[in-house]
Amino acid sequence: DFLNAVQEIIPAFGASTDDLERCRLNGMVDCGGRHKHIYERAMLLVEQVKVSKGSPLVTCLLEGPSGSGKSAMAATVGIDSEFPYVKIISAESMIGLLESTKCAQIVKVFEDAYKSPLSIIILDDIERLLEYVAIGPRFSNLMSQALMVLLKRLPPKGKKLLVIGTTSEVGFLDSVGICDAFSVTYHVPTLKTDDAKKVMQQLNVFAEHDVDAAAEAVSDMPIKKLYMLIEMAAQGERGGAAEAIYSGSQKIKISHFFDCLQDVVRY
Amino acid sequence: DFLNAVQEIIPAFGASTDDLERCRLNGMVDCGGRHKHIYERAMLLVEQVKVSKGSPLVTCLLEGPSGSGKSAMAATVGIDSEFPYVKIISAESMIGLLESTKCAQIVKVFEDAYKSPLSIIILDDIERLLEYVAIGPRFSNLMSQALMVLLKRLPPKGKKLLVIGTTSEVGFLDSVGICDAFSVTYHVPTLKTDDAKKVMQQLNVFAEHDVDAAAEAVSDMPIKKLYMLIEMAAQGERGGAAEAIYSGSQKIKISHFFDCLQDVVRY
Amino acid sequence: DFLNAVQEIIPAFGASTDDLERCRLNGMVDCGGRHKHIYERAMLLVEQVKVSKGSPLVTCLLEGPSGSGKSAMAATVGIDSEFPYVKIISAESMIGLLESTKCAQIVKVFEDAYKSPLSIIILDDIERLLEYVAIGPRFSNLMSQALMVLLKRLPPKGKKLLVIGTTSEVGFLDSVGICDAFSVTYHVPTLKTDDAKKVMQQLNVFAEHDVDAAAEAVSDMPIKKLYMLIEMAAQGERGGAAEAIYSGSQKIKISHFFDCLQDVVRY
Amino acid sequence: DFLNAVQEIIPAFGASTDDLERCRLNGMVDCGGRHKHIYERAMLLVEQVKVSKGSPLVTCLLEGPSGSGKSAMAATVGIDSEFPYVKIISAESMIGLLESTKCAQIVKVFEDAYKSPLSIIILDDIERLLEYVAIGPRFSNLMSQALMVLLKRLPPKGKKLLVIGTTSEVGFLDSVGICDAFSVTYHVPTLKTDDAKKVMQQLNVFAEHDVDAAAEAVSDMPIKKLYMLIEMAAQGERGGAAEAIYSGSQKIKISHFFDCLQDVVRY
Amino acid sequence: DFLNAVQEIIPAFGASTDDLERCRLNGMVDCGGRHKHIYERAMLLVEQVKVSKGSPLVTCLLEGPSGSGKSAMAATVGIDSEFPYVKIISAESMIGLLESTKCAQIVKVFEDAYKSPLSIIILDDIERLLEYVAIGPRFSNLMSQALMVLLKRLPPKGKKLLVIGTTSEVGFLDSVGICDAFSVTYHVPTLKTDDAKKVMQQLNVFAEHDVDAAAEAVSDMPIKKLYMLIEMAAQGERGGAAEAIYSGSQKIKISHFFDCLQDVVRY
Amino acid sequence: DFLNAVQEIIPAFGASTDDLERCRLNGMVDCGGRHKHIYERAMLLVEQVKVSKGSPLVTCLLEGPSGSGKSAMAATVGIDSEFPYVKIISAESMIGLLESTKCAQIVKVFEDAYKSPLSIIILDDIERLLEYVAIGPRFSNLMSQALMVLLKRLPPKGKKLLVIGTTSEVGFLDSVGICDAFSVTYHVPTLKTDDAKKVMQQLNVFAEHDVDAAAEAVSDMPIKKLYMLIEMAAQGERGGAAEAIYSGSQKIKISHFFDCLQDVVRY
Ligand SMILES: Nc1ncnc2c1ncn2[C@@H]1O[C@H](COP(=O)(O)OP(=O)(O)OP(=O)(O)O)[C@@H](O)[C@H]1O
Ligand SMILES: Nc1ncnc2c1ncn2[C@@H]1O[C@H](COP(=O)(O)OP(=O)(O)OP(=O)(O)O)[C@@H](O)[C@H]1O
Ligand SMILES: Nc1ncnc2c1ncn2[C@@H]1O[C@H](COP(=O)(O)OP(=O)(O)OP(=O)(O)O)[C@@H](O)[C@H]1O
Ligand SMILES: Nc1ncnc2c1ncn2[C@@H]1O[C@H](COP(=O)(O)OP(=O)(O)OP(=O)(O)O)[C@@H](O)[C@H]1O
Ligand SMILES: Nc1ncnc2c1ncn2[C@@H]1O[C@H](COP(=O)(O)OP(=O)(O)OP(=O)(O)O)[C@@H](O)[C@H]1O
Ligand SMILES: Nc1ncnc2c1ncn2[C@@H]1O[C@H](COP(=O)(O)OP(=O)(O)OP(=O)(O)O)[C@@H](O)[C@H]1O
Ligand SMILES: [Mg+2]
Ligand SMILES: [Mg+2]
Ligand SMILES: [Mg+2]
Ligand SMILES: [Mg+2]
Ligand SMILES: [Mg+2]
Ligand SMILES: [Mg+2]
The missing domain is CATH 1.10.8 (Helicase, Ruva Protein; domain 3)
Structure with a gap:
């Protein structure tokens, strides 16, 4: 039916797929040096995951104001990585689902990634995955607990995983403790x-x-x-x-x- | 039965339908320059959606005091657009329904709109859709999360959608983060x-x-x-x-x- | 059984029925000029509903201290209107029912009224219908949302409806936003x-x-x-x-x- | 089974029954003038209910510190009234029941009383019936709403009812609005x-x-x-x-x- | 199965049973005069219950810092009483049970005690029975209401009951109102x-x-x-x-x- | 299925198992004197449990900043103890489970441990087992109550148990009252x-x-x-x-x- 939660994206030979491409509908223009620097650093993490023996799990958060290009950047890194398994987890395909269903679907994506030697998972708009709203504030603790555990759980022997999160509510993620669960964080800025x-x-x-x-x-x-x-x-x-x-x-x-x-x- | 949630409104050849007309029961009189300016700007957005290639989704919020004519204006734009698919989502047809049922019905309207080349969806009295009450404050987070995602989710390739929201509780919508999800906002005033x-x-x-x-x-x-x-x-x-x-x-x-x-x- | 929620009251030829009469058990004595003024104004609204073409829905709130005679006054207006459909909605017949059941019963009364050319609905002791209690404060948001929508929803073409509400907690109704949903409000006072x-x-x-x-x-x-x-x-x-x-x-x-x-x- | 909620008490010829007698296990001694005055006033209300035509429902609250003799006094009035239907509603027989079950049982006692020409209902330890606790504070709103309606609902034509409540948390009852629902309130004091x-x-x-x-x-x-x-x-x-x-x-x-x-x- | 909530303990001829003995695993040493005084006073209450005609129910609370010997003392009094029915109610045998199940089991113990001419019930670690936690604070109101009623409900004619409670959170019990439900309270101290x-x-x-x-x-x-x-x-x-x-x-x-x-x- | 909560770890002859080894993926390097001191003290507790007659249950908490090596240290003690039953309880294998399911699984591990003469249970990342989040704060009270009881419940006669907890939120554990339930606490520091x-x-x-x-x-x-x-x-x-x-x-x-x-x- 219309609520079908996680899109399978298995790009082959570096060709990117629909879901990732939809994040950059009008192509990518040059947004200046700061955007470029973040892209390069993220690509270094891609390499680290690939060659490292000690860190089978690397996690990276892209935070910045709404509309600053975080999702487009994460999608671009996913496409350019040419990893056999690249998946984007987004609230768009989970509207109105129960917390527990969403949670199970996210766990499923991680379990699938653990089967591929090299994987990237994009957690897009984490505050939306957590159903965050400033009044209260309210959010799904089930989801936040799941993410905090998933962001630290090592993939099985021989498998490697890069997780890229995006958010425009870094203050919230910080107070929940999710920021600390990421190894590195980059700020994607507005345009000067x-x-x-x-x-x-x-x-x-x-x-x-x-x-x-x-x-x-x-x-x-x-x-x-x-x-x-x-x-x-x-x-x-x-x-x-x-x-x-x-x-x-x-x-x-x-x-x-x-x-x-x-x-x-x-x- | 009496709780039948979303009215199908498929005006043909620019002829408006019952639901939209009910919003302006006594016809429209001239309310002065400020009302007229907003009408014209909204009609420009109608055109932008029609001709644009880069923005398949445009969203516009009409806010102002209770009874200032927001719903009547939104209905008029819907009628005058002559789009093949124009639908109004209102709490009037969803009294007493479960959050999840309401949510599913709203998602359904969006899914239907995605099938039409040109569509308008009117989210009438958003605070009522969210079951907002100032004491607490309380509201349906399920609905607010759904709206925030729907207001950003792009229609499929080749389809275009204009969403017009109305509210008399703009302060609340702002603190929930729904205002930011709209591209533009117009204030519909009282009469001088x-x-x-x-x-x-x-x-x-x-x-x-x-x-x-x-x-x-x-x-x-x-x-x-x-x-x-x-x-x-x-x-x-x-x-x-x-x-x-x-x-x-x-x-x-x-x-x-x-x-x-x-x-x-x-x- | 004993919990049977909404009493059918169909006075014919101006004769009042049991439920309305129970609200004025000992008959009505003259309580002075201020009570009389409110009665006359309410009867003008009865006429407005009857003859008007532009306002098929008129809503009026009687507020004042507990025991000041609001219910008795509303019942009297209902009786004296000689409308074919006059119904009182009271918490007395809904003790212990679920919110959703109460809500459905109230919606039912409105749906019934929409079938009569001229109707009066008395929402007696609105704070009790909303299960209001000052500590917290707590109340049924399901009911308050339903009332706010019902107080604005127009009856179908050709049907006319006068809604009279009573309350001794006008401050609460105001902060919920229900006061604003009434066209006019009268204060029923204590005795000087x-x-x-x-x-x-x-x-x-x-x-x-x-x-x-x-x-x-x-x-x-x-x-x-x-x-x-x-x-x-x-x-x-x-x-x-x-x-x-x-x-x-x-x-x-x-x-x-x-x-x-x-x-x-x-x- | 052991949770059997409401004890039937139908004293005949002024003879009191077990449940009422249990409230004054060691008999009654003379506690001084203030206790005596309250007893006499309460007996006047008993007479008022009996002879009055205008007030088929009289309600009276006995409040005072824990252990000051409120329940014993209420039971004594019940016994001395020689009314055909006297019932005590107490939390002792409703431990661990669901709110809704308790509520239904209380409504049942009132419905039964409505069948007797002259009745007394003792609502013993109202704060316990409401499951009140100062932290929060918390209490059952279902029960408080039910009591507020029951304390105002008139018995059917020709039936008369005296309700005597007891409480050691008059401040709480006041802030819930239950005090106002009683016609009169007496303070049962400690011993000087x-x-x-x-x-x-x-x-x-x-x-x-x-x-x-x-x-x-x-x-x-x-x-x-x-x-x-x-x-x-x-x-x-x-x-x-x-x-x-x-x-x-x-x-x-x-x-x-x-x-x-x-x-x-x-x- | 492993969650079997209330242990039956029917010591005969003054011989203590396993559950009570487990509370004083290493035997009892002399802890000084203050511990001794409390023991003696508690034993006087045992006698009062035995011989009294006027007080079939006596309740006593032992409060003091964690590990000060409250449970050991209560168990010792239970053993030394030589009463035919002595039972300890502890959270240890009710881990993870529903509030309502726990509540029913506790009521069951009281009902059983009502069948014995002389009984002692030990409510061990009351704050744990109430699932108290300082953050919030949170606790089971179902349980606190049940205890407050049980601590005041008289056993049937001819039966006598001594209830001994222990707690290390006397401030909490006080604010819930459970302290007032005990006739006497003793403070079990740390060692000087x-x-x-x-x-x-x-x-x-x-x-x-x-x-x-x-x-x-x-x-x-x-x-x-x-x-x-x-x-x-x-x-x-x-x-x-x-x-x-x-x-x-x-x-x-x-x-x-x-x-x-x-x-x-x-x- | 993929959510299979508690891993059985029964090392024989001092050989450690997979789960414990995964906590120290890259082997152990010398982290300086303070880490070493804690290790030695913890090994003394291992011996105390083994030889003692008076303390069949010893509990020890390792607290310190995230990533300071607590889990690796606990796993090392577990491996070096050469106890017949060593188990690690971690949120990693319980993502998305219901509170009550998690609780039952933890109780199960304790019940299993009670069958072995010498056991170690590692409660890894207790704040994650409690689903703690600072906003609110929120956490599972069901779990916290269960842990508080389990940390004090003595194993059956002749069985001995050492419980090692780890946490990076010692302040939270303290305010819940879980810190006090541990006999000793050691602070695992960052690197000077x-x-x-x-x-x-x-x-x-x-x-x-x-x-x-x-x-x-x-x-x-x-x-x-x-x-x-x-x-x-x-x-x-x-x-x-x-x-x-x-x-x-x-x-x-x-x-x-x-x-x-x-x-x-x-x-
Ligand atoms: N470098 C770029 N060149 C061209 N278009 C871009 C570029 N970066 C982003 N965009 C476009 O800008 C829009 C917003 O970008 P994107 O969705 O990535 O932002 P975001 O930071 O993820 O926003 P949000 O916080 O709302 O999720 C998209 O339509 C995207 O296609
Ligand atoms: N330009 C107009 N000419 C004539 N009548 C109008 C005009 N605009 C609005 N009205 C009438 O005024 C009434 C209120 O208008 P409308 O419902 O659009 O206001 P609103 O701002 O949506 O109010 P609310 O906040 O209560 O939803 C309606 O009956 C409508 O028919
Ligand atoms: N004008 C009147 N003449 C005689 N009796 C009256 C009159 N008005 C009210 N009463 C009587 O006074 C009592 C209280 O009146 P009523 O129930 O209408 O008050 P209310 O304002 O609705 O009170 P509440 O706030 O408690 O609902 C009733 O018994 C009613 O019969
Ligand atoms: N006048 C009296 N003479 C002798 N005993 C009395 C008298 N009044 C009360 N008692 C006894 O005192 C005890 C407390 O009285 P009672 O239960 O009526 O108090 P209460 O105010 O209802 O207390 P609570 O607030 O705890 O319900 C009872 O055992 C009762 O038998
Ligand atoms: N007089 C005593 N002689 C020897 N050992 C004692 C004595 N009193 C208590 N103990 C022992 O001290 C320990 C703590 O005692 P106990 O459990 O009674 O304390 P508590 O006050 O109930 O603690 P908590 O608040 O944790 O429930 C137990 O192991 C008990 O056997
Ligand atoms: N002494 C050590 N030598 C080598 N590596 C170590 C040592 N101690 C810990 N590590 C490594 O450091 C990382 C963090 O250690 P560990 O998981 O034990 O920390 P922690 O304090 O439990 O962190 P958290 O609070 O996140 O649970 C692990 O990958 C572990 O293998
Ligand atoms: Mg984005
Ligand atoms: Mg409107
Ligand atoms: Mg009234
Ligand atoms: Mg009493
Ligand atoms: Mg104890
Ligand atoms: Mg750890």
Whole structure:
């Protein structure tokens, strides 16, 4: 039925699969040096898992504001690892399930990974897996206990596992004690003016003399919000402008861009 | 039986259906510039969803005081979009159901929408869907988790979805984290004196020289309360006056109007 | 069996039925101008529902201290309306039932009302329907959500409904958000000295020269407590006096009346 | 089986039954003027219920410190009323039952009472019926709601009911709102020096010259504790003295009496 | 199976049974005057229950720090009473049972006791029976309500019952209201220097000139901890010394004794 | 199935089993004097249990920061004891089980141990067995009650049992009251500079002149984190260096080591 919880993803020969690709729907653009550094470090962990004898289990947390590109980065590492078993665990496929069912499905993914010599498991949006809400606060302790144990349980002899978690609620994860269960943690940031400018130039929808002002205005915005904003602005004030802008025959009117910025940045 | 949760609404050729029309029982009058601006912006989002390639999912929240016209506005956008699939999810058809049943029904509506190339889903009175009450506060975390995931889950390739939410408890939605899950948020306001005057003139139940005083007295009142108040006053002090007033042969006595105002505005 | 929840009350030709009459066991005496004003306003709402085209649903809350006569007033309006469908929903017939059963029964009453062209539903003692208790505070959120939706859900085309609620915990109802769901609210007060005197004169159990002192002493007492007090005093200091007093052949000894007042007013 | 909840008590011709008599195991001694006054007032309520036409339901609460004689007093009123139906509802026969079972049994007692022309129901130790505990505080809201409704529900036409409640947690009952549901409340006190002296003289276990000192020392002690203390002292310092003391051939040694007082009054 | 909750203990002719004896595994040594006084007072209560006519139920609480000898004392009183029915109720035989099962088993023990002319019930470690934990705090209200009723319910005519409770959480029991349900309470203390010295001399494992220093160092230690400490020290620094020390051919090295003290007294 | 909770471990002739060995995957290196002292003391308790007549049950808690080597130490004591029955109870094999199931499995292990003349039970990561989380805080009271009783329940006559617990949340265990249930507690520390240096020299992956600087930098780090850090650094800045370093043909570049330290120590 429609609630079918864990997608099987067994990429062969380094080819990535649908689920991982969906995390980076519009491809990847260069988001600046800080994003790149994290990617490289994560790829070193991939290698460590592969060659190490002493650490059959390595765990890494990507944390940062909502929409900053954590899931896209984790998916990219998963794809580029060319490991025989790469799986993403996400709340999207577990809506409305019982805690215990979710828990069993997650355990199942780990058990499957233990059968592959080299595996990556992505725990996407951990606060959502834990059903976290700030009021209370409330969350599933069943899930948090399960994750804390799974993040420390060694795979069987000869098997190796890299776990990559993502979250935009690092403070919560910290107070639950899940942060400490990860070996390393990287902060995936919003875009600084320079990063935003780089992204805008790659998209090529602004007149050259507007790019600086536009980039300045969106400083400290996550990549996701920037994409949404540009899309809104591309419709034009009265609609109908999108095709011309994406084909390059027209540019976004900077004043309309600033209007749209008002809607996106909550007053 | 009487608890039958989600009404199927498949308007064809831009014709709106019963459920959407029920949200604007007495037709729509001009409520002033601020209401109009929000309507136009929402219609731009309709277009963005239609033409965009990069954003198959757009989400928009209408928030404002109780009775300010949010549901009527959302319904109007749904009708005017002429999309093949427009559905309203409301607590009215889910009274007394279990959390899990409600949740499954909402997921069902989204799954159905994913089958249509262009869809609109209206999440009406989100705080009521979440069974929110200020004491505690209490609410259904099952529902809030489901909504947070659904508001971010992309429709399948080639399908496009606009989600419009309404709420009069934006502070609560914010602290749960649901506000952040919407791309844009608009505030639907009460009527200022000028807006109220405009509405009164369209209804034509006051003597011309009374309209200004009446409009002044109801400043910052939501449209719903204004309608109720006029209806009460139209009965006359001793009853029996309504027919004459609605037929236009008589006007509302301004002193009685002020009396009724006392009852409606809680002392 | 003994737990049979909702009493069917279908008064014909203005004749009231048992359940409504039980709310005013000893008949109605004149309680002064403020009670009368509320009665008249409520009867205007009855007319508004009857003749209006724009407001098929009108809701009215009677709030005030325990024993001030709210239920008796609501029952009287129900009887005097001569509507074909008048029903009282009270916790008395739902003791010990599950929340969900109570909720289903209340929804049932509304569904029944939707079938009658003109209906009145009395939600008696709403805090008791919600199982409210100040410690905590605790209450049934299932019921409060159901009421909030029912108080806003429009009856089907052509049907009209007046809902009258009563409560002695208006502060609680306010903080839950149920007060806002009512169109109008009236405060049913305790008796001022003048009101009490009027009641005492109608009962004719005091010597004429004692009435003023007696009325002064019970100022701000609800009608129910006044009746209880008079009944206690009518037994006499050593018992046995009641018959003589009610037959009018003897009057209540004022000093004993004051003694009884001590017992009723908690020290 | 051993959990059989409500004892049937149908005294005939003023003869009291086992359950009521068990509440006053050692007979009743004169506890002084304040106890007597409450007894007389309660008997007036018995008469009021019997003769009144306007108040078919009278409710009375006896509150006071643990062991002050509330249950014994209520049982005595029940016995002396000579009503055809007198029943005591106590937690003793409902240990470990589910809330809902207890509730149903209590409702059953009321339903039975409604069949008798004149009835008395004793709700003994209401805080225990509600499973109250100060930490939290916790209590059964199901039971408190049931009691609040039952204490206001009128018996059917022609039937009369007196409800006597007892409690040593009047503050709790007040904050739940149960106190307000009673028409009158009496405070059953501990023994003042004079009362204690009177009791001791009736028991005749002290030397005459010791009575004053003994009574002085136990001032403000409830009757139950005083009985326990005398019983302990009657064993003598090394045991074996009880028979001689109760036969009157020996008196309690006042110094040993003071020693025992230490054990009973917690340090 | 292994969870079989209440052990039947029917000592005949003053001979004690296994369960009671297990509470004093190593026999009883003289712990000083304060322990002795409590024992004597408890034995007076045993006599009171036996001979009294007025108090068929006597209840006594032994409270004090963990390991101070409360259970051993209660077991000794039970054995020395030579009553035909002596039973100990302990959490040891009810691990993991449901509240309601535990509750039923405890009620069962009381019902059994009501069949014997003279009975003693030991409620051992009441806070453990109530599943008390300081965080929250949490505890079983079902059990606390049951105990409060059982501690006041009179046995049937002609039967007599002494209940002895033990606890190391007297503050908790007090705030629940269970302390007040006991007629008398005794505090079982830790060992003062003199008491400790007496115990050490009876065990005869120290050189005579070391006893004072050793006793001084363990002042205010409960008897249980003292036994553990001596046992640890008796192994010697490198192990292997125990046999020689217990046979008396060697004494505990005082410096090693002080080392062990460090481990037992938490830093 | 995959959730099979308690592993049977019956080492014969001092040979350790898989489960215990898995706790010390990379063998044991010398961690300095403080670790050694605890090991020796724990081995003395092993002897005490073996030879003692008075203490058939000894309980010992190892507490300290996460990764400091508690489980490895407990497993080593278990192996070196050469007891016929040594079992480790860990949350790893009980993920997602119901409280009551976990509880029953733990009781089962104790019951099994009671059948062996000499047994060791390791309660590994007690806070995880209790499902502890700091927010709230929350934990399983069923489990905490069970442990508190099991830690005090004596094995049957002639059987001896040593229980070793480990925890990194000693504060929590203390406030639950579980610490007091252990006879002795030892603190397993992080590595001081000297300890870290010793470990590094044994691993032989640094150039001699870098060891001091490296050891200084990792002061107060638990052994587990130190192993992880060295492993990361051993990959080299661009990867590919691990083999050369572990074979000894190359040393870790100290500057890269400091870089890695940044990732592990959260910023
Ligand atoms: N480097 C990139 N180039 C282009 N698009 C990107 C890049 N990184 C992320 N995106 C896009 O930005 C959007 C948000 O990214 P992503 O979902 O990875 O963010 P996130 O940090 O996981 O957000 P959330 O906290 O909401 O889960 C996605 O649509 C993704 O395709
Ligand atoms: N522009 C308008 N012209 C005429 N009537 C309107 C208009 N807008 C709203 N109304 C009417 O006002 C009433 C309240 O509007 P609506 O239900 O949309 O408000 P709302 O903001 O959704 O309120 P709530 O917070 O209670 O859900 C409805 O009866 C609706 O028909
Ligand atoms: N106008 C009146 N004349 C005579 N008796 C009245 C009048 N109004 C109320 N009573 C009587 O007073 C008593 C209390 O009235 P009622 O039950 O209506 O009060 P209430 O405000 O609903 O109280 P509660 O808050 O307890 O529900 C009833 O017995 C009723 O019959
Ligand atoms: N007037 C009296 N003469 C002799 N004994 C009395 C008298 N009143 C009460 N007692 C005895 O004192 C004891 C306590 O009385 P009772 O149980 O009525 O007190 P209570 O106030 O109901 O206590 P609790 O709050 O514990 O329920 C009983 O054993 C009862 O028999
Ligand atoms: N007088 C005594 N002589 C010798 N041993 C004693 C004596 N009293 C107690 N003990 C021993 O001390 C230990 C602790 O005693 P006991 O279990 O009675 O203490 P407790 O106060 O009940 O402790 P807890 O609060 O943990 O239940 C037991 O092993 C018991 O055998
Ligand atoms: N003396 C040692 N020599 C070598 N490796 C060790 C030593 N002690 C511990 N380790 C290793 O360090 C890691 C952590 O040790 P261990 O699991 O015992 O720590 P812990 O204190 O139980 O941690 P946690 O609090 O996370 O349970 C393990 O991989 C273990 O093999
Ligand atoms: Mg993400
Ligand atoms: Mg709305
Ligand atoms: Mg009422
Ligand atoms: Mg009583
Ligand atoms: Mg004990
Ligand atoms: Mg460990």
